[in-house]
Amino acid sequence: MPSSFGTRIEQAFAKYGQLCVGVDPHAQLLEEWGLPETVEGLKSFSLNVLEASIGRVGFIKPQVAFFEKFGAKGFAVLEQFAELAAAEDILVIMDAKRGDIGSTMTGYFEAWLGKEAPFICDALTVSPFLGVGSLAEVMSESLERGKGLFVLAATSNVEGKTVQRARVGDNSLSQDILRQLEDINSVSTSAGSAIGSFGAVVGATQNLSASGLSVIQTEAELNTPILAPGFGAQGAALADARDLFQAGASRVIASVSRSVLTAGATGLPAAIDAAKLELSNGLNHD
Numbered sequence: 399m400p401s402s403f404g405t406r407i408e409q410a411f412a413k414y415g416q417l418c419v420g421v422d423p424h425a426q427l428l429e430e431w432g433l434p435e436t437v438e439g440l441k442s443f444s445l446n447v448l449e450a451s452i453g454r455v456g457f458i459k460p461q462v463a464f465f466e467k468f469g470a471k472g473f474a475v476l477e478q479f480a481e482l483a484a485a486e487d488i489l490v491i492m493d494a495k496r497g498d499i500g501s502t503m504t505g506y507f508e509a510w511l512g513k514e515a516p517f518i519c520d521a522l523t524v525s526p527f528l529g530v531g532s533l534a535e536v537m538s539e540s541l542e543r544g545k546g547l548f549v550l551a552a553t554s555n556v557e558g559k560t561v562q563r564a565r566v567g568d569n570s571l572s573q574d575i576l577r578q579l580e581d582i583n584s585v586s587t588s589a590g591s592a593i594g595s596f597g598a599v600v601g602a603t604q605n606l607s608a609s610g611l612s613v614i615q616t617e618a619e620l621n622t623p624i625l626a627p628g629f630g631a632q633g634a635a636l637a638d639a640r641d642l643f644q645a646g647a648s649r650v651i652a653s654v655s656r657s658v659l660t661a662g663a664t665g666l667p668a669a670i671d672a673a674k675l676e677l678s679n680g681l682n683h684d
Contacts, residue, residue, distance in 0.1 A: 404546070407593050409456075420627070421448070421460040423443045444465075445479065459492075459653055476517055480519060491521045497524050497526065523550065524547050524548070526575050546595040551575045551599055553627075579594070583596055583621045596622065598622055599625045602629050630657025640680055650681075
């Protein structure tokens with residue numbers, strides 16, 4: 399059996415810290431980098447971000463939509479990106495937000511996490527809104543492959559509140575999702591590991607109490623990893639990471655994209671280093 403994804407998260411934390419660099423090659427950034435909005439520009443941008451991230455962070459998160467925009471040629475760039483990243487000491491989280499049932503979900507698994515997957519990655523973002531139970535088979539197969547999932551729970555976008563804060567008994571839907579992930583991780587986490595392989599996506603700009611996720615502020619034994627976009631350009635400060643996530647802070651993968659990517663190809667390494675330092679200070683302050 400390969401090492402679990404949760405174990406590899408712990409190893410990455412110990413070696414590189416908890417910062418994740420997002421690869422978001424949208425049109426404005428390509429223009430700021432002096433690149434054309436073409437497949438060639440996409441390739442130059444994404445491979446430069448990968449190069450700057452290797453050896454600095456333990457996680458990188460391509461936003462699949464910006465590759466898919468270019469059709470088959472864009473996906474070819476993503477395949478190349480994934481193949482190059484797989485040869486390095488960095489965990490790739492594909493931000494594709496897939497989710498379905500039955501054979502369709504199996505198809506998504508084979509595309510992203512399967513043995514012959516064309517898009518090689520370590521984890522995939524998925525939607526739970528066909529029921530967390532609809533992910534059960536993919537979770538089982540992911541464990542066998544040493545792969546992971548990050549399940550949308552409380553996203554940063556304002557529009558999500560209506561659904562995510564709906565009540566499921568005494569809990570919000572977001573809290574219910576987190577509770578289910580906790581139950582799954584409690585029985586599937588590898589021996590000796592404090593972090594499970596199935597995480598929650600929780601936007602750093604969220605009010606955790608209002609989202610019904612204050613549980614992660616109080617439960618020191620939480621073993622569900624948290625992928626937290628929303629730092630930087632979206633408004634949350636890396637320096638506030640511990641205050642935002644409290645007892646869950648040690649399990650947060652803090653994702654930044656525009657706030658470092660706007661530094662351009664030459665300035666990106668220094669921007670990543672500065673973000674790492676800010677996050678470290680934020681996680682370790684008294």
